Structure formats: C-alpha cells, structure tokens
Amino acid sequence: MTKKELSDQIQALKLKRENLFNEYGELQYRYKLVEKNKLLAWVEKGFKFMR
Amino acid sequence: MMDLNKLAKEEQMAHTYQEELTLDKLTRETVRLEKDIKHIKESRRFKLSKILRPFSYVRIYFSILFRGRAIHQENIKLKQELLKKQYLLNQQKSQLNFINRAIEGLKKLDINSEGKIVKLLNQEGWTFDFIDKLVDEEQKRQEQIKRIIDQLTRSHRHLKSEELKNYLYEKTALLYKRAQFPEYLIRQYEQRNISVSHLDSFSDQLVRRFRLKQLTKQLPEIVLDDKKIAYQFIDQLAIPYPKQQDQVYTIETIPKKQATVIKPAFGDGGRGVYLIKNETNIFDIKRERELSTWSELIEAMTDDLKSGKVSKDLWYCEELLRLNEEQPARDLKFYCFYGEVGLILEVDRTTKARYCWWDKRGERIQTGKYEKQQFEGLGVVAKEIDQALKLSLQIPAPFMRIDFLRTDKGLYFGEFTPKPGNFDQFDLKTDQKLGQLYLEAEARLNTDLINGKKFTLFDNIIEDIRRNA
Numbered sequence: 001m002t003k004k005e006l007s008d009q010i011q012a013l014k015l016k017r018e019n020l021f022n023e024y025g026e027l028q029y030r031y032k033l034v035e036k037n038k039l040l041a042w043v044e045k046g047f048k049f050m051r
Numbered sequence: 052m053m054d055l056n057k058l059a060k061e062e063q064m065a066h067t068y069q070e071e072l073t074l075d076k077l078t079r080e081t082v083r084l085e086k087d088i089k090h091i092k093e094s095r096r097f098k099l100s101k102i103l104r105p106f107s108y109v110r111i112y113f114s115i116l117f118r119g120r121a122i123h124q125e126n127i128k129l130k131q132e133l134l135k136k137q138y139l140l141n142q143q144k145s146q147l148n149f150i151n152r153a154i155e156g157l158k159k160l161d162i163n164s165e166g167k168i169v170k171l172l173n174q175e176g177w178t179f180d181f182i183d184k185l186v187d188e189e190q191k192r193q194e195q196i197k198r199i200i201d202q203l204t205r206s207h208r209h210l211k212s213e214e215l216k217n218y219l220y221e222k223t224a225l226l227y228k229r230a231q232f233p234e235y236l237i238r239q240y241e242q243r244n245i246s247v248s249h250l251d252s253f254s255d256q257l258v259r260r261f262r263l264k265q266l267t268k269q270l271p272e273i274v275l276d277d278k279k280i281a282y283q284f285i286d287q288l289a290i291p292y293p294k295q296q297d298q299v300y301t302i303e304t305i306p307k308k309q310a311t312v313i314k315p316a317f318g319d320g321g322r323g324v325y326l327i328k329n330e331t332n333i334f335d336i337k338r339e340r341e342l343s344t345w346s347e348l349i350e351a352m353t354d355d356l357k358s359g360k361v362s363k364d365l366w367y368c369e370e371l372l373r374l375n376e377e378q379p380a381r382d383l384k385f386y387c388f389y390g391e392v393g394l395i396l397e398v399d400r401t402t403k404a405r406y407c408w409w410d411k412r413g414e415r416i417q418t419g420k421y422e423k424q425q426f427e428g429l430g431v432v433a434k435e436i437d438q439a440l441k442l443s444l445q446i447p448a449p450f451m452r453i454d455f456l457r458t459d460k461g462l463y464f465g466e467f468t469p470k471p472g473n474f475d476q477f478d479l480k481t482d483q484k485l486g487q488l489y490l491e492a493e494a495r496l497n498t499d500l501i502n503g504k505k506f507t508l509f510d511n512i513i514e515d516i517r518r519n520a
Contacts, residue, residue, distance in 0.1 A: 006070055013077035020084040024138065025131035027091045030100065032134065033107065043099065 065179050072176040079174075087138075190479070197475075200226050208359075251486030254475040256450070261470065271509060272448040272469035278314070280512060285464045287508045288442065292464040293456070295369040302352050302364055307345060315355070316365035321472075323352065323361035326371055326379055326400070334379070339403050372458040377401070380456040382465065383431060386485065387443035387453050388492035392436050393485050394418065397428035397457075411436055419478025435462055447506045449493040 001009075091097055100107075115123050153171060156164025172178050200223060207219045240247055264270050275281050285292055299316055300306070307330055315323035321336040325348060328334075333342040335351055337360065342348050355361040372380035382398035394416075395409040406421035407428030413436075415427075439453050446467075454465035477485065 003067075003070075006074060010070065010074050010077065013074065013081060017077055017081050017084065020081060020088065021135060022131075024084055024088055024091075025135045027088060027097075028134040028138070029127065029131045031091050031094070031097055032130075033100075044096070047099075 068179060069176055072173075076174070196226070248487050249483060251483050251490055253477065253482045253485035253489055256486055256489040257470060257474050260450075270448065270469075271446055271506075272451050272467065274512065274516070275446065275451070275467040276469050278316075278466055280516070281467045282464075283515065284508060284512050287511065288445075290438075290442075290464045291461070293369040293372055296367060298367070300366045300368070302349060302356075302366070305349075305352075305366055306368065308368060310371040311368045312371050313348075313352075313366055313368055315361040315363070316367060317363055318361050323355045323366070325351070328371065328379075334400065336400060336404070341402070372456050372460075372463055374457060375459055380458040380463065381429070383435070383455040383457055383462070384468070384471075385436070385439035385443075385453045385455065386471070387439055387451050388485075388488040389446070389449050389496050390440060390444045391488055391492060392440050392443075393488040394481070395431055395436070397430070399426060399428070417478075418481040420473070420476050420481075429457065438462070445506060445508045447496060447500070447509060449496055450489050 111123070114126075118126075149167065150171060153164045153167035157168065172181050204220070204223050207216055207223075210216050210219070239245070260270070260272075264273055275284060282292055282295065293312070305313060309327065309329045311327045313323075313325040313327060318324075324336040325342075326334040326336065327348075330345050331343050333345075333348050334340075335342055335348075337355075338351070342351065352361075352366070356364055374380050378399070378401045382396070382400070384396040384398070385392050386394040386396075392411045395411070397407040397409065399405045399407075404424065405426035406424050407426055407430075408416050408418050408420075409428070409431055410416050413430055413432070415430075435455075439455070442453055443451055448469070450469070452468040452471050454468055456463040456465045475482075
C-alpha cells in the first residue's frame with residue numbers, strides 16, 4: 001500500500017466512524033428515551049406476563 | 052551526519068507505524084460501532100419503541116411548546132453528545148481494566164499476560180517507546196551487571212585455592228555469554244537483507260579470537276606478539292625500531308644504564324615497563340609514578356613478579372627514545388583492521404600518563420576510555436596512518452594494534468599488540484564501530500586468502516621459526 005492510499009483509507013475510515021458515531025448517539029438517545037418511558041415499561045411487562 | 056540520517060529514518064518509521072496503527076484502530080472502532088448499532092436496532096425494546104413512537108410525539112410537542120424548538124433541539128444534541136462520551140468512557144474503562152489485569156498477571160509471571168501486553172503495545176502504538184525504553188533499561192542493567200561481575204571476577208584472585216579460582220573463572224564466563232537470538236529472527240534478517248551491524252562488538256570478537264588462540268597456537272597475530280619476532284618482521288620493511296640488547300636479564304643482573312627502557316620478556320599493558328632516564332630519574336609506566344632510586348626500581352620489579360603482573364623473571368633493555376630534551380617518546384597506537392585504521396591513541400608519559408584519541412581523518416574523538424586523563428595531543432598525519440595501514444595488510448589477521456613511538460627522529464616501531472588492555476572498556480558506540488571494522492576486515496582477509504594472496508613477509512618469519520625450532 002502506498003502512502004497516499006494509506007492516507008486516503010484513513011480519511012475514509014475517519015468519516016465513516018464519525019457518521020457511525022453520530023448514528024450511535026441518535027439511536028442510543030432514542031433507546032434511552034424509550035427506556036424511561038413508563039407506558040413502554042407497562043407494555044413490556046404485559047408481554048412478559050403473556051409469555 | 053549518519054546520526055541525523057538515523058534520526059530521520061526513525062522519525063519516518065515511527066510516522067508510518069502510527070499511520071498503520073491509526074488505520075487498524077479505525078477499522079476496529081468502526082466494526083465495533085457497527086456491531087453496537089446492530090445490537091441496539093435488534094433489541095426488543097427498540098423494536099417495541101417503534102410502535103409506541105406516536106406517544107413520544109406528544110411529549111416532544113409539549114417540550115417544544117414550553118421550551119421552544121431551538122432549546123429542545125439543543126437539548127437532544129447535548130444528550131446525544133453525553134451518550135457518545137459515555138460510550139468512549141466505557142471503552143477506556145474496559146481498556147484500563149485490561150491493562151490492570153495484564154500487569155497483575157505479569158507480576159504473577161502468568162504467560163498469558165505476556166500475550167496481552169503485546170496486544171496492548173500493538174493496539175496503543177507503544178511499540179517504539181517500549182523498544183526504546185527496554186533497550187535503554189536493558190543496557191543500563193547489563194552495564195550494572197557487568198560492573199558487578201567485573202568486581203566479582205577480580206575479587207577471585209585473592210582466593211588461595213587455584214582449583215577453586217579456575218572453577219569460578221569458568222563459571223563466571225556463563226554470565227558474560229550473550230543472550231541467544233531466536234532462529235526465527237535470524238531468518239528474518241537473512242530473508243529481508245537486514246543488517247545487524249549494531250550488534251557488532253569489538254570485545255566479543257577479541258574474546259572469540261582468544262578462544263581460537265586456545266585451539267591453535269599458530270594465530271598470526273599471536274606469533275607477532277613476541278617482541279623479538281616482531282622486530283625481525285619489521286626489519287624486512289626497513290622501519291626503524293629502538294636498539295635492543297640481545298641479552299636477557301634477571302632482576303639481579305639488570306645493568307644500571309642511562310637512557311634505557313626495561314621491559315619484561317613476556318607481558319603487555321605496560322606491566323613491568325620502566326623508563327630509565329638515569330639512576331635517580333625512573334618512571335614506572337604501569338603505576339604511573341616516578342622512582343628516585345635504583346633500589347625502588349628493584350622493589351617495584353620484585354613486586355611485579357610477586358603479584359603476577361609479570362610472569363617470569365626475564366627482562367631486556369632497549370634504548371630510551373625521546374620526543375625532545377624533556378619528554379620521552381610519545382606512544383602512537385594504531386588500531387588496524389587489515390587495511391583500515393579504526394582508531395589511534397596518542398599517549399604522553401612525561402609525568403602521569405595522558406591520552407588522546409584520534410580517528411583516521413585526524414580528528415579528536417571520545418571513546419569512553421581514559422576520559423579523565425585526556426590531553427590535546429600532537430595528532431597524526433595521513434602519511435603515518437598510511438604506513439600503519441600498509442603494515443597491517445602484511446599481517447594475515449583481522450585485527451592488530453600497531454604501536455609506534457613518536458621521537459625526535461621520526462616514527463619508530465614499538466610493538467604489535469593483538470589484544471589491547473581493557474578492550475572491554477570502550478563505550479558502546481566505539482565497541483560497535485570497531486566490532487564492525489573487525490568483521491569487515493575478516494571478510495576482506497578471507498577473500499584475499501581464497502584468492503591466494505601471499506603474505507611473504509609473514510611467511511619468511513614462520514620459515515625462520517621452523518628452521519630454528
């Protein structure tokens with residue numbers, strides 16, 4: 001691998017990681033939001049009870 | 052210049068290493084993030100949340116209503132950032148945990164932890180620092196061990212039992228043995244044509260040569276170590292040397308002569324050498340002190356024999372050469388490597404011995420030896436270096452120190468010294484440089500021998516010895 005290729009690959013990966021990290025932040029936020037949702041907690045309990 | 056090139060190379064390699072490592076780290080992080088994202092997306096709770104999402108819109112509506120859209124969005128953004136930071140923090144915590152476990156394991160000599168440390172070094176990009184630090188510490192440790200072993204070995208000479216002494220000397224040799232290289236690494240050096248010249252060592256080569264001497268009595272440089280044979284050899288080249296008396300004396304028969312040098316028939320390193328200007332002005336080379344009476348000289352010579360500095364009560368006299376009216380001739384010791392001069396040592400013995408090192412370009416250098424006994428010497432000229440160099444090409448040996456004397460009449464040959472005293476005391480840089488010169492000389496000599504080079508002057512001497520035997 002040439003220096004240029006290596007550098008390009010690093011840049012591409014940095015961008016990809018940045019995007020993934022943002023996506024992770026968003027998803028995790030939504031996940032936590034749901035986690036705190038009392039209604040959802042009841043629904044989950046209901047599902048568990050039914051099973 | 053070479054050091055600068057080396058530094059630039061080191062910097063370049065460290066940069067490449069960091070880049071490769073960044074690539075590796077980014078790849079790992081990306082894969083992990085993808086995995087974590089997948090994990091969230093596939094979780095039951097997250098799937099359920101999709102059904103209940105309309106309810107959260109109500110909450111968002113009220114949030115925007117009471118706080119305003121901008122603040123609501125900023126809140127979300129900040130919360131997301133916080134979650135991202137928490138993610139990084141968790142990763143660092145688990146990394147720290149991994150390090151702690153590896154260190155604990157190392158303390159308990161757990162083999163698996165060694166692998167963990169290697170993984171860590173590779174992941175974090177600590178390889179360069181680790182090697183540098185380890186090399187530095189290993190060097191310091193080795194130097195410390197060497198100092199201790201040296202003192203220990205020297206302390207054995209006071210033991211009374213010769214058998215015990217021999218046993219301990221043999222046992223100590225193992226401590227000096229170099230750690231063995233794995234074959235794998237040697238194969239890499241060979242396949243990749245990597246030079247390991249930084250491992251070359253002058254003292255190692257001289258120890259190896261000493262081992263060869265034990266196996267064969269005919270090493271060329273050892274033949275020439277005999278001063279009389281050396282003068283015969285030099286005679287063929289018409290190089291002047293101090294006039295010598297053929298007669299060999301004992302302490303009792305040594306004559307009281309002015310302007311002479313008394314030397315032991317067998318010995319080196321200046322042991323048992325005395326410069327006699329006159330009966331009341333005598334200089335003891337080894338002990339670096341002036342003697343003012345003949346009886347003090349006899350006492351010193353007797354002590355040389357008793358302490359084993361000189362092995363036999365056999366001495367000879369030669370003419371005392373001078374640099375000028377006040378000063379004795381100066382020693383010029385050329386470290387010759389079969390056609391290459393690696394180092395030159397100038398010694399002034401007017402009162403206390405003072406030393407000055409030169410390289411083959413005639414520039415003053417430091418070698419780690421005699422650092423506190425330095426002086427600004429007269430130096431050497433190219434013609435003199437050339438003379439030593441050509442002389443070394445007549446000796447079929449990779450290394451020979453050729454000692455000359457600088458006198459008011461020009462350069463005089465002094466002696467050949469195949470094994471310089473305290474050859475292990477050079478600093479690492481000098482030891483490496485001389486070690487490399489030694490190996491290069493050995494390679495050149497081997498080629499010359501294969502090509503049938505004749506060492507006529509040396510062969511004549513061997514013939515003479517055989518005839519007289």
